[in-house]
Amino acid sequence: MIEMHFQETTDAQKMYKGLLRKVEALSIDYIEVVxxxxxxxxVFASEKTQYVVQVVIIPVMTEFIIKNKEDHWILDYIENLFYFTDYEEKKQILEIAKALMDGNNPDIPTVQDVVPREQLVAEALYDFLQVPISFSFESFLKFRMRSYNEALLQIVESAIDEYKLEQEYQTFIQGLREFREKREPKLEQLHILHDEQFYFYNDTFTEIKRDELFKFIDRKLILHQPMYIDSAVLAPLVSIAPRSISIYTDQMDNGMIQTIHNIFLENVSIYTKKSFENRRLRAKKI
Structure with missing residues (x-):
């Protein structure tokens, strides 16, 4: 027999329902959940006790802990260890932490060398659940989850680093956007071909060579930016401040292209790389 004692009635109800669903899903008739x-x-099992622990109880408890307790612990770390109190900030850091653990956001890098938390919770339960046993669920969470809590803390630290980087990036983008908006355009239109590197062309599709591009760069832009600004692409582009930018690429998710789009917003149009030559030929015929 396994007997679990809960401080919260709602936790007991959720665990009970989760165990019932698992038993029904597996069609096991020698288990009674009370x-x-x-x-x-x-939980009473008339046979195959270890099988019941491994296939029913541990998976259900693991899912319950992650689904019902994890967000609270993450927010507790964010507020009480790292002193973030603003609701929106805490919410954003929590979302980043979840994305880091789930690995389902390509824009957020995964944390290296962190064992999946499902495995850590399951291992803690496997080491602890020696049948028969009667235990306090809250005591188990407090004293038996060290590896999981350490991994969670590492995730939170990485999430905060990622959040700060994103805030710096947004400040950087806003600064460039404001700089661009205050300038008179040096050229009305630019075409940019992305073919491993970035190649600039004017409105007649005549290439603007590197030495010409550098002449456009406003030195105040370089001096007043808190973050490094790329002198081959961003610095000349923001200094030129064109009203219209056409980008030709086969890599829509390229970081530089995303940054250009974030700065110039609706002034940017993106086309496939193969359409560049067709548009260039048409422009030359006019």
Whole structure:
């Protein structure tokens, strides 16, 4: 028998329902899940006790902990260890932390050398659940989850670093946007071909060579930016401040292209790389 005692009645109810669903899904008829006392959930198995622990109890408890407790712990770290109190900031850091753990956001790098938290929770449960056992669920969380908590803290630290980088990037983008908006355009239109490197062309599709591009750069832009600004692409582009930019690329998710789009917004149009020559030929015929 396994008997779990909970401080919160709602936790006991959720665990009870989760165990019932798992037993029904696996069609196991030798397990009885009991919830007679409001804060106690018991599991009785008439046979294959270890199998029941590994296939039913550990997966259900692991899912329950991650689904119902993890966000609270992450927010607790964010607020009480790193002193973020603003609701929106905490929410954004939590979202980044979840994305880091789930690995489902290509814009956010994964954290290296962190064991999946499902594995850490399951291992802690496997080491602890020696049948028969009666235990406090909250005590298990407090004293038996060290590896999981250490991994969670590492994730939170990485999420905060990522959040700060994103804030710096947004400040950088806003600064360039404001600089561009205050300038008179040096050229009305620019065409940019992305073919490993970035090649600039004027409105007649005549290439603007590197030495010409450098002449456009406003030195105040370089001096007043807190972050490094690329002198081959961004610095001349923002200094020229064209009203219209056409980019030709096969890599829409390229970081530089995303940055250009974030600065110039609706002034940017993006086309496939192969359309560049067609448009260039048409322009030359006019």
């Amino acid at each position: 919830h007679e006392e409001e804060n106690v959930v018991s």
